[in-house]
Every structure is written in structure tokens, then in C-alpha cells.
Amino acid sequence: xxxxxxxxxxxxxxxxxxxxxxxxxxxxxxxxxxxxxxxxxxxxxxxxxxxxxxxxxxxxxxxxxxxxxxxxxxxxxxxxxxxxxxxxxxxxxxxxxxxxxxxxxxxxxxxxxxxxxxxxxxxxxxxxxxxxxxxxxxxxxxxxxxxxxxxxxxxxxxxxxxxxxxxxxxxxxxxxxxxxxxxxxxxxxxxxxxxxxxxxxxxxxxxxxxxxxxxxxxxxxxxxxxxxxxxxxxxxxxxxxxxxxxxxxxxxxxxxxxxxxxxxxxxxxxxxxxxxxxxxxxxxxxxxxxxxxxxxxxxxxxxxxxxxxxxxxxxxxxxxxxxxxxxxxxxxxxxxxxxxxxxxxxxxxxxxxxxxxxxxxxxxxxxxxxxxxxxxxxxxxxxxxxxxxxxxxxxxxxxxxxxxxxxxxxxxxxxxxxxxxxxxxxxxxxxxxxxxxxxxxxxxxxxxxxxxxxxxxxxxxxxxxxxxxxxxxxxxxxxxxxxxxxxxxxxxxxxxxxxxxx
Amino acid sequence: xxxxxxxxxxxxxxxxxxxxxxxxxxxxxxxxxxxxxxxxxxxxxxxxxxxxxxxxxxxxxxxxxxxxxxxxxxxxxxxxxxxxxxxxxxxxxxxxxxxxxxxxxxxxxxxxxxxxxxxxxxxxxxxxxxxxxxxxxxxxxxxxxxxxxxxxxxxxxxxxxxxxxxxxxxxxxxxxxxxxxxxxxxxxxxxxxxxxxxxxxxxxxxxxxxxxxxxxxxxxxxxxxxxxxxxxxxxxxxxxxxxxxxxxxxxxxxxxxxxxxxxxxxxxxxxxxxxxxxxxxxxxxxxxxxxxxxxxxxxxxxxxxxxxxxxxxxxxxxxxxxxxxxxxxxxxx
Numbered sequence: 001x002x003x004x005x006x007x008x009x010x011x012x013x014x015x016x017x018x019x020x021x022x023x024x025x026x027x028x029x030x031x032x033x034x035x036x037x038x039x040x041x042x043x044x045x046x047x048x049x050x051x052x053x054x055x056x057x058x059x060x061x062x063x064x065x066x067x068x069x070x071x072x073x074x075x076x077x078x079x080x081x082x083x084x085x086x087x088x089x090x091x092x093x094x095x096x097x098x099x100x101x102x103x104x105x106x107x108x109x110x111x112x113x114x115x116x117x118x119x120x121x122x123x124x125x126x127x128x129x130x131x132x133x134x135x136x137x138x139x140x141x142x143x144x145x146x147x148x149x150x151x152x153x154x155x156x157x158x159x160x161x162x163x164x165x166x167x168x169x170x171x172x173x174x175x176x177x178x179x180x181x182x183x184x185x186x187x188x189x190x191x192x193x194x195x196x197x198x199x200x201x202x203x204x205x206x207x208x209x210x211x212x213x214x215x216x217x218x219x220x221x222x223x224x225x226x227x228x229x230x231x232x233x234x235x236x237x238x239x240x241x242x243x244x245x246x247x248x249x250x251x252x253x254x255x256x257x258x259x260x261x262x263x264x265x266x267x268x269x270x271x272x273x274x275x276x277x278x279x280x281x282x283x284x285x286x287x288x289x290x291x292x293x294x295x296x297x298x299x300x301x302x303x304x305x306x307x308x309x310x311x312x313x314x315x316x317x318x319x320x321x322x323x324x325x326x327x328x329x330x331x332x333x334x335x336x337x338x339x340x341x342x343x344x345x346x347x348x349x350x351x352x353x354x355x356x357x358x359x360x361x362x363x364x365x366x367x368x369x370x371x372x373x374x375x376x377x378x379x380x381x382x383x384x385x386x387x388x389x390x391x392x393x394x395x396x397x398x399x400x401x402x403x404x405x406x407x408x409x410x411x412x413x414x415x416x417x418x419x420x421x422x423x424x425x426x427x428x429x430x431x432x433x434x435x436x437x438x439x440x441x442x443x444x445x446x447x448x449x450x451x452x453x454x455x456x457x458x459x460x461x462x463x464x465x466x467x468x469x470x471x472x473x474x475x476x477x478x479x480x481x482x483x484x485x486x487x488x489x490x491x492x493x494x495x496x497x498x499x500x501x502x
Numbered sequence: 503x504x505x506x507x508x509x510x511x512x513x514x515x516x517x518x519x520x521x522x523x524x525x526x527x528x529x530x531x532x533x534x535x536x537x538x539x540x541x542x543x544x545x546x547x548x549x550x551x552x553x554x555x556x557x558x559x560x561x562x563x564x565x566x567x568x569x570x571x572x573x574x575x576x577x578x579x580x581x582x583x584x585x586x587x588x589x590x591x592x593x594x595x596x597x598x599x600x601x602x603x604x605x606x607x608x609x610x611x612x613x614x615x616x617x618x619x620x621x622x623x624x625x626x627x628x629x630x631x632x633x634x635x636x637x638x639x640x641x642x643x644x645x646x647x648x649x650x651x652x653x654x655x656x657x658x659x660x661x662x663x664x665x666x667x668x669x670x671x672x673x674x675x676x677x678x679x680x681x682x683x684x685x686x687x688x689x690x691x692x693x694x695x696x697x698x699x700x701x702x703x704x705x706x707x708x709x710x711x712x713x714x715x716x717x718x719x720x721x722x723x724x725x726x727x728x729x730x731x732x733x734x735x736x737x738x739x740x741x742x743x744x745x746x747x748x749x750x751x752x753x754x755x756x757x758x759x760x761x762x763x764x765x766x767x768x769x770x771x772x773x774x775x776x777x778x779x780x781x782x783x784x785x786x787x788x789x790x791x792x793x794x795x796x797x798x799x800x801x802x803x804x805x806x807x808x809x810x811x812x813x814x815x816x817x818x819x820x821x822x823x824x825x826x827x828x829x830x831x832x833x834x835x
Contacts, residue, residue: 067603070556071596077566078588081581089649092574093792096567100800103567104807107560112815115553123821163793168574170793435582437650446589453593457600464607488821497832501545502552502606 007443011083011434014447016416018075020409021454025069027408030144030191031198032062033137035229037130044130049476050217056480057218057473058202059133063118064464068457070111075450077103083443087423087433094160094171095150098178102146110139122499126483144194145187152183154424155415156251162427169427182251185244192236193343193411196404199233200346202226203353204401205469210374211394215472217372227354234347241340242297249298252425254312254325255418258332260294261287267305269294272333279329282310320426327420335414343407349400356385356393505801506791509572510774512804514767516568518760520561521632521670525759527551527558529678531598531625534618536675537682537697542828543690544618548602549831550685553822555602557815559595571800575649575790576774583643583651584635587658591628598624629674630667634658637666637712640720640766642784645777649785662715669712672705673762677755680739684748687827695743698751702740709736713762716769720776725768732761 036059043051077099080088088096113135120129153160158180159173171177206223209215249256257263261275263283271293277284292302299306307315309326316325357375360368364382369375377385377393385393423430479499484490530551538544551558570577581588597620605617641662644653679698683691713729721729739754770776774790777783791797 063603064607067600071599074559074563074595074599075592077563078581078592080570081566081577082585082588083582085578085582085650088570088574088578092570092577093796096569096571096574096577096792097796097799100564100567100571101803103560103564104803104811107563108557108807108811108815111560112557112811112818115556116818116821119553119822171796171799174796174799435578436648437652438582438585442585445586449589449593453596457596460600460604464604467608488823494824495827495829498549498826498830501831502548502602 005440005444007083007438007440008431008434010440010443010447012430014083014443014450015079016413017447017454018072018079018450020412021458022069022072022076023408023412024405025065025072026144027190027194027197027404028201029062029066029069030137030140030194031196031229031233032058032065032201033133033140034195035198035202035225036062037133037137038225040130040133044126049481050221052476052480053473054218054222056476057468058222060468060474061201061205061465063114064461064468066114068461072454082446083435083438084423084433085435085437087428090168090428090433091153091424092168094153094157094169094177097171097174098146098150098153102143102150106139106143106146108139110136110143113139119498119500122479122484122496123489124483124487125485128487129483141191144190148187148190149178149183152180152186153177155186155248155419156180156182157424157427158182169424181247185240185247189237189240189244192233192240193404193408195229195233196237196343196346197408199226199228199230199350200400200404203230203350204398207353207394207397208469209472211391211398213374216374218473220371220375223353223357223375227350227357230346230350231354234343234350237343238347241343245297246300249306252419253307254309254316255327255332255415256298257307257309257312258327258329258418259336259414260306261329261333262294262306262308263310264308265305265311266308267295268292268303269298269306271297275333277329279326323421325421327418332414332418335410335417338410339407339414341407342403342410346400346403346407349396349403353393353397355379505794505797506572506787507772508801509568509791509797510767510771510787513565513569513572514764515808516561516565517767518763520558520565521674521763522756522759523558523561524555525629525670525674526678526681527555528625528629529674529676530682531621531678532629532671532675533678533682533694533697535622537679537690537694539690541614541618542831545606545831546686546690546826546828547682548605548621549826550682552602554815554818556599557818559599562595568800568804572792572797573774573785573787573790574792576785579645579649579651579775579785579790580639583645583653584638584658586655587631587635591631594624594628598628626671630671633667633670634663636670636763636766637663639775640666640716640769642776642778644779645775645783645785646779647783649783649790652779662712662719665708665712665715669705669708669762672701672708673755673759676701676705676739677752677759680743680748680751680755683743684752685825687825688829690827691825695746695748698743699740702736702743706733706736706740709733709758709762713765716765720769721765722768725765728761728765728768732758732765735761 036055039051039058040055043055113132117132117136120132159171159176160169161172163170202222203226206219206226209219210223260272261277261284262269268291270289270291273288275284276286294306295304296302313325356377362381363378367376367378367384377390379385419425421429423433530547534544534547538547601617601620605614638658643651646652676698679694679701683694683698686694710733713732717726717729735754735757739751739758742751742754772787773784774787775785
């Protein structure tokens with residue numbers, strides 16, 4: 001069969017499209033749940049109305065976003081069976097368990113408490129209502145943990161044995177699957193990357209309003225929260241990325257060699273800034289490099305040996321039999337760079353922002369601003385940025401919203417495509433994982449249907465987000481400020497309209 | 503009783519939970535067209551399930567995930583085999599979830615009408631297709647010696663399975679109407695009751711036909727007992743709604759769903775997906791199941807998590823126990 005339409009190719013494209021799309025909503029859901037919960041906590045503790053307005057504003061954007069995350073997640077639960085039935089048969093004994101845990105523990109948590117939170121403003125006392133959004137947040141984090149443990153097992157299978165008689169892999173140590181260093185570092189990295197998305201989202205939208213001098217108290221607070229989140233998450237992403245890189249150098253050297261387009265092993269090995277090469281011949285034509293840095297990233301030692309693509313390919317051929325064990329090198333190489341580049345760019349813009357909008361530190365008293373003023377953007381102690389440059393900072397900050405999303409997507413594309421030709425590294429090849437019974441027509445149909453549907457929904461979602469972003473934080477009503485004291489709502493006025501209704 | 507038998511029961515429980523809960527919210531979605539006289543009444547109906555539909559749907563995801571973990575072969579054969587029907591169901595559930603969340607987020611009439619249409623169709627189609635799917639599972643489909651589904655999409659649309667689809671469709675709509683009568687106040691409540699009664703009669707005729715057909719084809723004495731419970735409770739549910747006992751009627755329509763699903767699973771056991779080509783090739787609780795170790799871990803997880811889920815989901819229903827009428831719907835879009 002023509003390779004372009006082979007079921008494996010189509011099934012991979014479909015998985016790529018539906019999963020990358022799903023993951024546009026996931027990190028924002030994870031981070032905004034916690035940030036909204038934080039803002040609501042501030043409201044409950046301080047009774048400062050700006051926090052409640054911020055909670056309502058970010059909460060609404062959170063809900064528009066999570067709706068998409070939830071519905072696109074449904075596909076993930078069934079897609080393995082539909083397009084990857086041989087994968088499911090072979091690893092279901094292991095891979096199914098964290099998925100079932102995720103559903104039983106995390107999904108129920110998330111979905112039940114989000115309903116309580118959305119509709120609960122006039123039905124729950126305020127502390128219980130606050131607890132609900134925290135429950136949602138815990139649910140999103142647990143969900144991430146279980147699914148990442150499952151993915152980590154595909155990256156680095158542990159705690160299993162091969163049952164020859166049944167022709168499948170079987171679980172022998174679930175604890176090891178949940179706590180192996182791949183799972184823990186990947187969880188650390190994905191969580192920090194998620195908060196990078198949420199931090200940048202808050203910074204971008206706050207910048208949009210502050211540049212227009214609108215909704216200042218709420219947006220000022222949000223900007224600061226966003227910047228701090230962005231910076232902590234950005235540093236965390238860098239640290240966890242370094243840890244994960246070291247783990248991957250040991251567990252999947254091919255992926256990391258591909259990430260660097262390091263064709264032949266070197267000691268010391270350089271870090272590549274730019275490379276353009278010939279995949280068939282297995283070498284780079286152009287390469288700009290920093291000597292020794294790759295050795296350091298891999299082994300904490302500037303002079304150590306790092307094996308190259310050609311060496312590892314040869315070693316894997318000896319181990320697993322003849323074949324090409326190289327992933328798509330340009331995708332791995334550039335995916336790795338887009339991930340780091342966009343992630344670190346957002347961190348830099350965040351650090352710059354926190355410095356420019358600082359409250360007092362190294363700031364002349366005349367340039368300090370009050371709670372209801374747009375912060376001055378001040379580079380040196382006494383010198384604010386010119387209005388023109390200041391305007392540029394707000395515009396750059398707005399666009400930064402997209403950076404961590406691009407970084408997240410490329411990170412996943414890199415780590416998944418970098419593992420090829422394996423679906424479970426060293427255990428099961430991707431081409432052996434597809435459903436043998438499904439036809440090209442079926443897979444093509446579902447791919448077209450999902451892609452078209454997702455494209456339409458993306459337009460709808462983005463337009464809604466823009467509408468509610470532009471609308472800004474809502475004015476508070478009498479009912480907002482007088483939450484019920486009894487579970488189920490007060491009985492004062494039985495005919496009062498619901499605080500929130502579909 | 504070995505662990506794979508326990509998991510057969512637990513999978514049945516998850517599907518019962520799903521059909522019991524999402525059954526009425528599918529029903530309510532369908533009733534937005536059959537029962538509501540105007541836009542405000544539509545909103546009353548939608549808001550009766552507003553806080554809970556998402557949690558209800560997770561029962562399906564859990565059934566899917568648990569099948570993957572406990573019976574990987576079943577999961578693989580079922581979802582790769584019933585590819586197109588599942589695709590349609592997934593598309594419906596995606597659109598449905600977005601429809602609930604986004605419908606009221608814009609004031610334009612066109613926007614809201616489109617999402618209302620979506621809510622109706624995306625409730626109706628899965629309500630029908632789940633019955634078709636289960637009809638086929640129980641009846642048996644073409645499965646070869648490698649556990650691969652080798653039938654076609656059109657073969658899934660056989661009379662028995664289609665009847666199964668009509669049963670779930672009407673049963674869920676009836677269940678939804680009873681739920682609506684229990685959760686609304688005012689004019690719509692009375693109309694929900696009388697519509698429920700009529701729907702109940704239609705459901706009874708179809709369900710009786712389908713269950714007897716099932717019993718004759720694949721039943722045993724256990725499934726007969728479940729069938730009798732289903733039939734008696736359905737009659738009871740219809741009688742109760744006629745008498746205006748909404749709570750009783752809802753409980754009994756819930757028992758009907760429980761017993762009917764239980765009957766299908768009893769008729770299946772010990773198969774999970776019988777092969778119509780050769781009984782030797784059927785997927786069973788033994789040849790489709792995971793290793794005892796995996797099942798043991800899963801059992802612990804289910805034993806701890808499921809009661810908690812039931813507890814906090816019940817609490818949600820208690821929090822939102824008040825009936826909703828047109829007066830509770832705010833004017834602003």
C-alpha cells in the first residue's frame with residue numbers, strides 16, 4: 001500500500017492531530033484551575049472585591065477552555081481501541097490501569113466538582129464553594145499524573161514481563177510504573193510547562209487591558225500573579241527539562257542524539273545551535289555549535305562521551321535485528337529547539353515584565369504607582385520607558401500568550417516522534433500497534449471528521465474567549481456579595497433567579 | 503468467584519451507572535424538543551441537568567478505561583470493530599458538551615437555536631446507538647480466531663440491534679421525562695408527567711419485545727429473573743407517574759434500567775463478546791481479561807474510589823435538590 005495512506009500513517013496523523021489539539025486546552029486548564037482557586041482564596045480571606053471580580057473573570061475563561069479540554073479528552077479514552085487495537089491488546093494489562101485510575105479518581109473529581117462550582121455560587125456557603133474549585137484543581141493535577149505515568153511507561157517500560165503464552169506484556173510492579181524517575185521528571189516538567197501557559201495567558205490578557213487603561217485594579221493584580229507564575233514556572237521548566245533530558249540521555253539516547261543532530265559520538269560533545277544536514281548520508285552540512293555543552297547536559301561533565309545517531313542505530317540493529325531505528329531527525333531537532341526557544345522566550349519576557357512593573361525596589365518614589373493606576377514601565381531607577389517602547393512591551397506581552405503553547409506542542413511532538421519507530425520503547429514497534437481490522441476508509445473518515453470538527457470548534461472557542469476577554473471582569477451584584485450560608489441555598493426568596501444558568 | 507468475574511460485574515455496574523445517570527440527561531436533551539413550549543422552558547430543562555451531566559458522562563469514560571485495564575481484548579475488539587458507530591457517538595458527545603457550556607455564552611438568537619438543535623440531536627443519536635451497540639454485543643458479531651471483528655458496519659444494523667436502539671432511546675426519554683417532572687415546578691411539570699406516561703407505554707411495548715427476544719436467544723434463569731424485575735419495575739414506574747408519585751416513578755425507572763442492563767450482562771456471561779462465526783472464537787471473561795495482578799490492583803482502586811464517587815455525586819444531587827421553574831431563569835440571555 002502507498003505509504004502515505006497506510007493505516008499506520010493515518011492512525012499516527014490522527015493521534016497527532018487529536019492529541020496535540022487536546023493538549024492545547026490541557027495545560028491552560030491545569031494552571032487556570034489553580035490560579036482561579038488562588039484568586040478565590042484571596043477573595044474569601046481578604047474580602048477585597050477585586051479578587052472576586054478577578055475570580056469571576058478568569059473563572060469564565062477557564063470554563064470556556066475546560067469545556068474543550070473535557071470533550072476532546074473523550075476521544076483519547078477510546079482512540080487506543082479504535083486505531084491501536086494491537087497496542088491495546090499487547091499493553092492493556094499495564095497501560096489500561098493508570099487510565100482507569102485516572103477516570104475513577106481524577107475525572108470524577110473534576111467533573112463533579114466543576115458542576116458544583118459553576119452552579120454553586122448561590123447554593124453553597126463560600127468556603128465550601130471555594131473548596132470545590134480546589135477539588136477541580138486537584139482533579140486536573142491527578143489526571144495529569146496518571147496519564148503521564150502511562151506515557152512514561154511507553155518511554156521507558158518498567159515493572160512488567162512478557163507473557164509468551166498470551167503474547168503480551170503484563171504488569172508485575174504497578175508502584176514502579178507510578179514512581180519511576182521517567183514518570184516523576186516528566187510530571188514535574190509537564191506541570192511546570194502547564195503553569196508557564198497559564199502565567200503567560202494571564203500576563204497577556206492583563207497587558208491587553210492595562211495598555212488600554214481598563215479594569216486597572218483587577219488587571220494589575222492579575223498581571224503580577226501572572227508574571228510571578230510565569231517566572232517560577234519558567235525556571236521550573238528549565239530545571240525539570242534539564243533533569244528530564246538527563247534521564248532521556250540514559251533511557252532513550254537515540255531521541256537525544258536526534259534532538260542534537262549528533263550523527264557520530266563525540267567526547268566532548270557540542271550543543272548544536274543550528275544544523276542543516278543530509279539524513280540519508282547521516283551527517284550535517286552546516287553546524288553551529290557550543291563545544292562541550294551537550295556532554296554537560298547529558299552527564300554533568302563537559303568532557304564526557306555522548307553517542308551519536310549512527311552509533312545508536314548500529315547498536316539497536318544488533319539488539320533488535322535489522323532495520324532503521326532512527327526517528328525523523330529534522331522533526332526531533334527542530335521540535336527540541338522550538339520547545340526550548342519558545343519556552344525560554346516567554347520566561348525572559350516575564351522576567352523583563354516583573355522588573356519593569358516592580359513596585360518599589362530600585363524605583364524612584366515619583367515613578368511608583370497606586371493600586372488603581374497602570375504601573376509605569378521603568379527600566380532604570382529613575383527612567384521610565386518611553387511611551388512608544390512601553391506600548392511595545394504590552395504588545396509583546398500579549399503575544400507571549402502563544403509562546404508556551406507552541407513550546408508545549410513541540411515538546412510533545414518531539415518526545416513522541418523522537419521515540420519512533422517504537423510505540424513502547426524497545427518493546428513494541430508503532431507499525432505493529434495499529435488495528436489490523438480497521439480499513440483505510442474508516443481511519444480516513446474519522447480523521448477528516450475530527451479534524452473538521454476540531455477546526456470549527458477552535459474558531460468558535462477562540463471567538464468566545466476574545467469576546468469575554470474584551471468584556472473584562474464583570475460588575476458584582478448584590479447576590480455575589482451575599483453568598484448563602486446554608487448548603488442548597490437560602491430559602492429567603494424561593495423564586496430568585498439562579499446565579500448561573502445555562 | 504474469581505477476579506475476572508468480579509470485573510465483569512464491575513464493568514456491568516459502570517454501564518448501569520452510565521445508563522442510569524446519562525440516561526436521564528439524554529432524555530432531558532431529547533425533551534427540549536418534545537416538551538418545552540418556548541425558549542425559557544428549554545432552558546429550564548437544560549438547567550435541571552446543568553450541574554450534573556458532566557459527572558454523569560464520566561461513568562462512560564470510566565467504563566471505557568476500566569474495560570481497557572480489566573479486559574484489554576474486549577476493549578480492543580469492541581472499539582476497533584464498532585468503529586463508525588463509536589465515531590458517531592464520540593462526535594455527538596463532543597458537540598453535546600460544548601453545546602451545554604456555550605449555548606448561553608452569546609445572546610444572538612441564531613447562536614442559541616443552533617446549540618439547542620445540537621443538544622437535541624446529540625442526545626438522541628447516542629441514546630439510540632448505545633442500544634444498537636449493546637444489542638450487537640449480546641447477539642454476537644463476526645469475530646475471527648484472532649479476536650478481530652470481521653463484520654461490516656451495515657451488519658450492525660440488524661433488526662434485533664435496531665430494536666435495542668429503540669428501547670434505549672425510548673427508555674431514556676421516559677426516564678428523562680420522569681426526571682424532568684421531579685426536578686421542575688410549574689406548568690412544565692404537569693406536562694412532563696403526562697408525556698412520561700405516554701412514553702412509558704411505548705417503552706413498555708418495545709422493551710418487552712426486546713427483552714423476551716433476548717431471553718429466548720441467549721437467556722438463562724438468572725437473566726429471566728432480571729427481566730422480570732425490569733418489566734415489573736417499568737410497569738410500576740408507569741403506574742407511579744400516572745398517580746403523580748414522581749420520586750417513586752424515578753426510582754423505579756432507575757431499577758428498570760439497572761435490571762435491563764443486568765439482564766444483558768447475565769445473558770452474555772461468561773462471554774464478553776460472543777462470536778457469531780464460531781463459539782470457540784468468542785471473547786470470554788477468561789481469554790479477554792488482564793493478569794490477576796492487574797485485576798487485583800484495579801479491585802483495590804475500585805473498592806476505595808467507587809463508594810467515594812457515589813458519595814460525592816449523591817451530595818451534588820442533594821445540593822441542587824430544588825426544583826427549577828421559569829421564574830428561576832435569569833432574563834439576560
